[in-house]
Ligand SMILES: Nc1ncnc2c1ncn2[C@@H]1O[C@H](COP(=O)(O)OP(=O)(O)O)[C@@H](O)[C@H]1O
């Protein structure tokens with residue numbers, strides 16, 4: 001058995017953890033980047049995607065995707081369509097490409113969660129800077145503006161001054177950005193990250209920051225916590241709705257209860273690993289093995 005890992009950096013922390021977890025189990029692994037793949041049409045279908053001598057469909061039992069990475073629109077759409085093609089031809093991919101697409105777009109994620117009655121913040125999205133200013137007032141004049149496809153807290157800003165809001169809206173729409181505005185949910189300086197694998201939260205933490213943004217990559221400190229069964233089932237349901245077999249679910253504890261702000265289909269787990277005894281890479285690999293057998 002051989003498992004493939006698509007990653008930008010095979011020596012990155014998470015990839016190294018996965019490699020170790022597979023070595024322990026005597027499972028062969030192969031790491032590659034999207035740029036190293038060749039896709040073929042109207043050949044032998046089994047030769048549809050290859051990496052050097054490796055024929056992905058024939059030689060691998062599963063593919064684990066790490067972050068798809070930044071890229072041009074052309075690169076990203078090609079990468080996603082390549083994953084869809086592999087999946088149609090029978091490849092087990094974790095996370096499934098559809099779930100990666102859904103969770104990349106914060107608007108799409110919240111829509112699907114809301115449609116299944118999960119708690120999400122009031123949010124408005126528009127391409128028009130004039131409309132955005134109306135929405136800013138509708139949302140109480142205290143909003144978080146986020147990049148639609150953002151991650152790690154980069155580029156998110158809290159704005160409560162209409163003049164500053166106007167300047168930002170005009171600048172973003174001038175560069176053809178989408179204006180994604182969300183009510184500010186008071187949550188102190190911490191939130192919850194739940195790490196879902198399959199039907200379970202395998203580990204979770206509070207992320208305690210010095211400011212309202214609680215991304216570990218921005219310096220928030222992980223603090224171990226065991227979630228209530230309600231919060232665990234909220235996180236698992238959210239992952240299921242998006243179609244993720246594993247996910248990092250971000251939950252704010254707002255004044256009216258928990259609120260899901262986003263769901264990451266390619267979560268890192270270095271911060272979380274530092275506060276839990278459970279070996280998360282082992283859990284991921286065991287899960288992938290169980291899916292291969294299923
Ligand atoms: N609506 C909000 N109100 C208050 N804080 C928020 C809100 N949305 C996000 N945050 C804070 O900002 C962080 C980053 O936002 P998030 O939506 O998770 O995007 P990213 O993809 O950048 O992690 C969250 O972990 C949370 O601490």
Ligand SMILES: [Mg+2]
Pocket residue numbers: 152153215250262
């Ligand atoms: Mg987040």
